[in-house]
Amino acid sequence: MPGGAPMLDPATDGRQALGALIGASVGRPVALVNVRALSGGASSATWLVESDAGRFIFQRTAGDGDAGVPKLGVPRSVQAQVQQRAAALGVPVAPVIATTGADSPLGDGVVTGFVAGEALAPKWLRLPDYARARAALTGQCAQALARLHSAPVDHWADLSLKQGSGAELLADMFDWYLRLGVEVPAFDLAFAWLKPRMPSGPATCLVHGDFRSGNLLVDAEGLAAAIDWELTHLSVPAEDLGWLCVQAWRFGNWELPVGGFGTREALLAAYGGGVRADELHVWEVYGNLKWGMSCLQLADDHVSGRVPSVERAAIGRRVSEVAADLTHLIAFGEL
Amino acid sequence: MGHPTDVQLLEAVRLFLKEAEGELTGRMAFHAKVAGNALAIVARGQALQPDVAERAALAPWGGATGLCAGLRDGRLDPADPALLAAIRAAALARLAVDNPRYATFARLRERTIE
Numbered sequence: 147m148p149g150g151a152p153m154l155d156p157a158t159d160g161r162q163a164l165g166a167l168i169g170a171s172v173g174r175p176v177a178l179v180n181v182r183a184l185s186g187g188a189s190s191a192t193w194l195v196e197s198d199a200g201r202f203i204f205q206r207t208a209g210d211g212d213a214g215v216p217k218l219g220v221p222r223s224v225q226a227q228v229q230q231r232a233a234a235l236g237v238p239v240a241p242v243i244a245t246t247g248a249d250s251p252l253g254d255g256v257v258t259g260f261v262a263g264e265a266l267a268p269k270w271l272r273l274p275d276y277a278r279a280r281a282a283l284t285g286q287c288a289q290a291l292a293r294l295h296s297a298p299v300d301h302w303a304d305l306s307l308k309q310g311s312g313a314e315l316l317a318d319m320f321d322w323y324l325r326l327g328v329e330v331p332a333f334d335l336a337f338a339w340l341k342p343r344m345p346s347g348p349a350t351c352l353v354h355g356d357f358r359s360g361n362l363l364v365d366a367e368g369l370a371a372a373i374d375w376e377l378t379h380l381s382v383p384a385e386d387l388g389w390l391c392v393q394a395w396r397f398g399n400w401e402l403p404v405g406g407f408g409t410r411e412a413l414l415a416a417y418g419g420g421v422r423a424d425e426l427h428v429w430e431v432y433g434n435l436k437w438g439m440s441c442l443q444l445a446d447d448h449v450s451g452r453v454p455s456v457e458r459a460a461i462g463r464r465v466s467e468v469a470a471d472l473t474h475l476i477a478f479g480e481l
Numbered sequence: 482m483g484h485p486t487d488v489q490l491l492e493a494v495r496l497f498l499k500e501a502e503g504e505l506t507g508r509m510a511f512h513a514k515v516a517g518n519a520l521a522i523v524a525r526g527q528a529l530q531p532d533v534a535e536r537a538a539l540a541p542w543g544g545a546t547g548l549c550a551g552l553r554d555g556r557l558d559p560a561d562p563a564l565l566a567a568i569r570a571a572a573l574a575r576l577a578v579d580n581p582r583y584a585t586f587a588r589l590r591e592r593t594i595e
Contacts, residue, residue, distance in 0.1 A: 334553060338559040393585065463579040466572065470585040
């Protein structure tokens with residue numbers, strides 16, 4: 147935060163402020179029973195809040211993130227606006243209760259209602275209890291995205307969101323690749339293959355930006371909520387659909403390209419038109435390349451000495467997986 | 482026989498990490514698992530020498546540097562089957578070391594580019 151004072155910890159010294167924030171929103175004093183840290187990623191941290199007014203989730207942007215790693219997401223206040231409007235469009239999301247600004251003692255955060263569901267994709271992709279959910283999920287994801295994409299860009303015009311054509315997104319990613327100073331033949335192949343194929347037209351809708359199996363809360367009936375909206379931006383519908391098909395989110399279910407649970411044909415049919423199979427293919431190549439860039443970046447964090455970590459070092463070798471995926475996608479037209 | 486090779490030392494450390502993993506929880510246990518996998522990668526790399534295979538596959542294209550430069554400045558065509566075959570061979574050589582159980586490894590190996 148700009149002021150330099152350390153952020154309060156919602157589980158200890160920030161607990162009172164968090165309770166007051168939730169109380170102001172529900173319109174009566176709220177007693178917090180338990181505040182527990184759920185996970186701490188590089189860019190955000192999450193707490194489960196139990197109170198006499200029910201359960202909530204508090205999520206905020208982590209301090210300064212890792213030194214040297216740019217923060218990519220939108221401010222939580224913008225994310226909250228997007229989530230509320232997405233809900234109004236019929237997209238299943240966690241209800242927004244309150245937001246805190248980057249200059250508040252709680253940091254740049256958002257409180258949402260707790261939505262029951264399994265967030266660990268390897269669980270809901272495998273366990274028999276979720277068989278009915280998996281069968282319904284392709285249609286539900288297609289419908290959620292179709293609803294989100296149905297609003298014209300004007301609908302989001304008052305929010306400060308990144309926007310650009312596919313060609314611009316690719317050019318930015320290529321600059322990022324050059325900055326890392328590595329030579330991965332399959333990555334250069336993908337950049338060269340994508341260059342004449344990425345659309346140059348302007349954004350036509352808002353995309354979730356990170357719609358993948360790991361960001362779906364799934365219950366016995368299927369999609370309970372799409373979470374983690376911090377990478378939302380203005381683009382074209384096929385970006386979200388292609389990202390959902392990236393190999394890394396299939397968790398071994400490679401025969402089912404849509405998140406490890408569905409087919410592309412079913413996804414496009416349920417989406418209801420507007421995205422062609424060849425367009426989806428281009429964005430799928432782009433999505434796999436983008437995941438590969440994240441692997442390269444995480445490896446660079448370690449190799450450069452910025453963030454020494456066995457996990458990041460090991461992720462660097464996942465670049466080989468993405469190289470094989472990109473080669474298969476481009477040489478054979480599918481994966 | 483009393484002098485362990487580098488690969489045998491790696492294997493010993495890998496077994497130790499596996500044992501340690503059982504005594505750890507949460508993030509530390511996860512990192513012990515990741516560290517063990519990293520050692521398995523190093524052991525496979527010692528046996529398979531992926532740099533050698535990659536260099537051989539890419540040599541006709543001026544190595545990785547020449548190939549990447551050619552794709553960046555448009556001299557090389559990303560649809561050229563001979564180029565794709567070279568990139569496929571290089572990718573397979575790397576993945577054989579980094580994660581041979583990855584599904585795309587077998588799929589890419591079984592198909593040839595015409």
